[in-house]
Amino acid sequence: MTPTDAALAVADRVDAVRPWLIGCSRAELTSLLAGLGEPAFRARQLWHWLYARGARDFASMTTLAKSLRTSLSERARVGRPQVTSEQISADGTRKWLLAFDDGKEAETVFIPEADRGTLCISSQVGCTLTCRFCHTGTQRLVRNLSAGEIVGQLLLARDALHDWPSRPDGRLITNVVLMGMGEPLFNYDNVAAALRIVMDAEGIAISRRRITLSTSGVVPMIARVGAELGVKLAISLHAATDAVRDALVPINRKYPLATLMAACRGYPGLDNGNRITFEYVMLAGVNDSADDARSLLRLVAGIPCKFNLIPFNPWPGAPYACSSPSAIERFAQILSDGGYTAPVRQPRGQDIMAACGQLRSASERERLSRLKARLATGLVDDDHAPLPRTDHA
Ligand code: SAH
Ligand code: SF4
Numbered sequence: 363m364t365p366t367d368a369a370l371a372v373a374d375r376v377d378a379v380r381p382w383l384i385g386c387s388r389a390e391l392t393s394l395l396a397g398l399g400e401p402a403f404r405a406r407q408l409w410h411w412l413y414a415r416g417a418r419d420f421a422s423m424t425t426l427a428k429s430l431r432t433s434l435s436e437r438a439r440v441g442r443p444q445v446t447s448e449q450i451s452a453d454g455t456r457k458w459l460l461a462f463d464d465g466k467e468a469e470t471v472f473i474p475e476a477d478r479g480t481l482c483i484s485s486q487v488g489c490t491l492t493c494r495f496c497h498t499g500t501q502r503l504v505r506n507l508s509a510g511e512i513v514g515q516l517l518l519a520r521d522a523l524h525d526w527p528s529r530p531d532g533r534l535i536t537n538v539v540l541m542g543m544g545e546p547l548f549n550y551d552n553v554a555a556a557l558r559i560v561m562d563a564e565g566i567a568i569s570r571r572r573i574t575l576s577t578s579g580v581v582p583m584i585a586r587v588g589a590e591l592g593v594k595l596a597i598s599l600h601a602a603t604d605a606v607r608d609a610l611v612p613i614n615r616k617y618p619l620a621t622l623m624a625a626c627r628g629y630p631g632l633d634n635g636n637r638i639t640f641e642y643v644m645l646a647g648v649n650d651s652a653d654d655a656r657s658l659l660r661l662v663a664g665i666p667c668k669f670n671l672i673p674f675n676p677w678p679g680a681p682y683a684c685s686s687p688s689a690i691e692r693f694a695q696i697l698s699d700g701g702y703t704a705p706v707r708q709p710r711g712q713d714i715m716a717a718c719g720q721l722r723s724a725s726e727r728e729r730l731s732r733l734k735a736r737l738a739t740g741l742v743d744d745d746h747a748p749l750p751r752t753d754h755a
Contacts (some may be wrong), residue, residue, distance in 0.1 A: 373660065382441025383412060384517060385510020398433050413565025414516060416526035418442060441481045443514050448522065455711030462511050466503060468543050470515040472523065472535065473710050478653065480537040483515045484543025485553050491578055493611050495643055497677040498543045506549040512556035516566065520557055528566050539597070547580035547587070557591055558682050576641065576724060583618035584625040596639040597622065601649050602657035610649070625664050638667040644693065645687035655696035668703040
């Protein structure tokens, strides 16, 4: 690396003002380069560096002229979230707490399995919804993630796993699920822009069949997901009646089960090979009876679907407990006797608290207790001001 390249690489890391290129569409890159007097094929080269090679700075983009690399670096950064903490579970699950340029944090989890590697990414910092069993819903700091911050989680995970260059087989991250923090359909435009980048055949190239978007049930957006993105759909159902779902998943009061099921029935491309996944968190004495399972069968009749039974992952102060193993087994058996696949999700990364929202909450708790300690000693300064209030998306 020449001294100029080294300087560029350093500048790329330290300056937080220039915008990220990560998250730009092909059209945006083309117009950026056109503004610099470059032909359209340069955008394709840049795209390749960003998304097929995983370049983290302009200095390494050796097929671009040095003058162009300098011009680009004066205007933009490649872009990556910063790793606040990384935890690796005994079962191979890895969890990153990531900080973005404004210091806001979200988490990303990699779950290796025998036949695939799934990356669970976040769509928002926190969540404006308040599902009663979900810790993310109790967090006060909320904002949408940009397209770059969403796709940046995948790029960062690939960096950490040494999973570059992007190639169709042999790679570690094969699947993506939007099941981290946030409600993806409250941030549709940025999620859609990020997924278009993830699916692009000349870049990351993860097919829509290997991407699953999970929603709590933002009914008016479901048809658009099907028509515009065509990814797999997961619905956080958690109840078979409006009475129970109203209490667990408050968005149900706006979009009740009848409208949600109608949207599911209309989801394009459903068949036996492409089924909706209904996620169902098992809560003791709340939604786990044999009657609940039978109501569920009636509710989904006719929809090509499968279930994913999720043992409730408790958090401090949670108002629920996980169903007993025998209740979960009985529930799963009724669904399976009804002809549906209904695996019980195996807890992964329990030693690193890899459940929805928990790592970030742990770091928030740590900061709060540090702040309390400083308040007790009267040592509060600007750097240790109380956590900001909610800034809703
Ligand atoms: N907001 C979207 C996606 C993120 S949540 C949604 O709700 O679908 C991903 C899944 O984890 C959802 O099914 C959610 O209901 C579930 N979940 C949240 N908190 C949980 C907990 N404490 N234990 C088990 N599953 C939980
Ligand atoms: Fe938000 Fe999903 Fe948690 Fe509900 S379950 S609060 S929608 S992240």
